[in-house]
Amino acid sequence: MGAARAGAGRRVGRPRAAQRPDSGLEPREELLAAAAELFTSLGYAATSTRAVAERAGMRQASMYHYVSGKEELLALLLESTVTPSLAYARELLADDATPAEKRLWELCRADVEVLCGGPHNLGVLYLLPEVRDERFAGFHAVRDELKDAYRQLIAATAAGGALSKGALELRTDLVFGLIEGVILVRRSDPDRSVSVFAEATADAALRIAGV
Structure with a gap:
């Protein structure tokens, strides 16, 4: 995410793991997009929370600031x-x-x-x-x-x-x-x-x- 959005919708102390092109999505939506891609390509059981977080461009610890874990991501995707x-x-x-x-x-x-x-x-x-x-x-x-x-x-x-x-x-x-x-x-x-x-x-x- 670019510097202009680094603090948007986020709390202090939740830095990104790596820079990614700005998708225009909020962090929670980025996590859902990452989970959708990984769950459907690699499989749910084979996808770790670390992999989802990294695909979304954030640290694993930061992921829990937005969702409780992999199970919640699956539930949200199913309901969508x-x-x-x-x-x-x-x-x-x-x-x-x-x-x-x-x-x-x-x-x-x-x-x-x-x-x-x-x-x-x-x-x-x-x-x-x-x-x-x-x-x-x-x-x-x-x-x-x-x-x-x-x-x-x-x-x-x-x-x-x-x-x-x-x-x-x-x-x-x-x-x-x-x-x-x-x-x-x-x-x-x-x-x-x-x-x-x-x-x-x-x-x-x-x-x-x-x-």
Whole structure:
């Protein structure tokens, strides 16, 4: 970081380990960016807090000034893959003037763009065994709320309204599974056009939903 930002948003006594080009990010965001790169390229277990700190251009001790450790970074990254879609889902649920089928398609499209639109395939972090732990309850809570938004939109369609409770739950599981499954497709074909991929996935999701 340049000298002009050396003290911005920081406390005294938290010097950088090395100079880096100014990314325009605050220290916490720099740590998240570094963690995203290392967790998805090297693996979560193989990435040390020292490596994250050094990649962000700070000393390891300084890292704990902004986050509690590697676990918090993982939790924040996981939640970042869900919270934008959840916020949009809430807007779509409140939009009674738009047909449910169109809202469902739009949520599927937007959700895929969130999962695939960043510089790193953060969705692969879902596959980590550590994520099943109760320590990531915050991520699971927002993910469950997003999945329920899918269920409500499917139920609001003409096809979904005719389903039994069990059939509706199954359709929701299948649609939600398809959306989250894009992380595996992106891993095998990272150069695929995100917008085209998102629209094609939304089309497929509506067919699964019976629309």
